[in-house]
Amino acid sequence: MGRPTIADIAKRVGVSKGAVSFALNGRPGVGEATRARILQVAKEMNWRPHSAARALGGARAEAVGLVIARPASTLGVEPFFAQLLSGLQAGLSAQSVATHLMIVEDVAAEMEIYRDWASAHRVDGFIVVDLKVSDPRIGALEELGVPTVVLGGPGRHGSLSSVWADDREAMVSVVEYLAALGHRHIAHVAGLPAFRHTQRRIRALRDSTRRLELAEAVSLATDFSDAEGAAATRALLSRSRRPSAIVYDSDVMALAGLGVAGEMGVRVPDELSIVAFDDSVLTRIAHPAITALSRDTFALGGQVAEVMLAVIADPEARQDLRTPTPRLVVRGSTAAPGAWQGD
Amino acid sequence: MGRPTIADIAKRVGVSKGAVSFALNGRPGVGEATRARILQVAKEMNWRPHSAARALGGARAEAVGLVIARPASTLGVEPFFAQLLSGLQAGLSAQSVATHLMIVEDVAAEMEIYRDWASAHRVDGFIVVDLKVSDPRIGALEELGVPTVVLGGPGRHGSLSSVWADDREAMVSVVEYLAALGHRHIAHVAGLPAFRHTQRRIRALRDSTRRLELAEAVSLATDFSDAEGAAATRALLSRSRRPSAIVYDSDVMALAGLGVAGEMGVRVPDELSIVAFDDSVLTRIAHPAITALSRDTFALGGQVAEVMLAVIADPEARQDLRTPTPRLVVRGSTAAPGAWQGD
């Protein structure tokens, strides 16, 4: 015989399927003695629930969906995603919830998957990352009515729950720190311009340089790759008005920028200060170690998991969880401009 | 009305459920005109298959399981996993197969999940990583009879399919290269000793240093973290007989080692050569760039996907795919020992 079913158990114990179902789910409707006997036999026969059969009846799928629309080859590069995923899964594992993962080409395909998985009851909810400036996914998911947590904000995620950090405030803290050191020419190697948080950072940078009456800050867009980060750095350092500080939207790009500076004979931090807008092991083991806006991405994943589970448990309970603003961790890559003149 | 079902379509078209099923699955049994009409209506009603219902009938789950037993927090650190996962998913996506991911505490829990998912028809197959020296998972999975691909080998994965690279040969190539440069004291910062590939590397190192009549090589075990990599490096560089070259089992540890060397005033590559047993963006953007055994982890994931899909399609078709031995990519972190004396 193949997999034992509750019918097999029922036959063996001499009760009905219903009784077995009640017993196995800890529901009232069977006496203690019978219940014990059923559990005993179920264990002996090594019975396990058939999730598809349960799902048919409308039960939980015990999984959440994560669909990512990025060229897959760039995903492995950033520690961010891996960290987030680990934290997420760690949080979900506690309730035996798995992650159903799929990488697709574009947002259209992503939404198609949402529709598929939702109507197939394949997942209990979705997690949306890479919030775009004007994001069609929000409306689509609202319409589907499936519990969803959007990573990113604030705002612009309609009626969906969200987990977010204040990128704006974080960027302001960076600029203020650099300005206090004496920097007046700050440049920015940004990420994908279509991302909402990229825009927030660019705007925050521009606003605060104006407010502090620094030179107009230039933001160069990239695709988050080390190659484009390096190229942008080369472009910035080749300008006649070379910036004295560069803020990078990711740690990988900051590290690439550090390499370019070395290659061009620009000393860090003496001639150039570098700040990474994301922290990981990379910034710590670089030489010099890179000053970074640090947030615990693993913990962030855990918080997303928590909100997700809460929303699944009670779909009415919309949540907006603001995570701590990333803290600036000062390391060796930043100093007052021109400090090297004192050599 | 909620989700439309085939019964709804059947009613609207005026045929039976069976006819609709035939039409939607491109199976003979309905005429062309009827088929077209059914497809038309299905589209209008925005019908989508309910995977749970299909699974009940024994169809594919369109997902493969990946269960990882490691402390989740260490996962995000290594680019390896993220790369592998990306490549895997990229390969699977082509056939619309998703990855069902779960991170657990230990191997016992891992095997429990295998049993759960297998008997619940939740996945069509499993991918096993982190092959252990004596691995209980192999037997358990063989018994379950679910298509499985083991990443790692050669050998010791019973009747299961596998994808592997020759770590032994790779290590030999590193030692020969270092020996040719003139190194006689080679040390090794290894990974987790319970892993099969760690043992293979340690043995390969020991064998080839003997064969080449170099000093006995010491291998220090770590947990793959940058912290332990740094600690091991400190220990090695503090010895009276300091090694002139260190081979690291991961790029993260190599980078950490590079940092320690800098901190201890040991110049790389003049006084110490560093080789990483894994390549990624990290080794390239380090300064100096780190000589590394390079393999395309993303492609590796793709190959695992390929074998997985093949084994799912035909469970009898066991495969053993040997991937290219990692190539040694020489960068700035290796040189002849004592080259610095020429300064």
Next chain:
DNA sequence: TTCGGGGACTAAACCGCTCTAGTTGCGGGA
């Protein structure tokens, strides 16, 4: 003209589990 064969389509069983409506039997209160 009759019969056979096959294509088109239907009815219903089935997959494994959940859940509701209903039946039985027992104990306690009037």
Next chain:
DNA sequence: TCCCGCAACTAGAGCGGTTTAGTCCCCGAA
């Protein structure tokens, strides 16, 4: 003693597909 109420348990109807065993009808061959 009778009846009510409740706990324990059963029967069976779904859930949304797939699939098998038919049924019906039309066409071609003998």
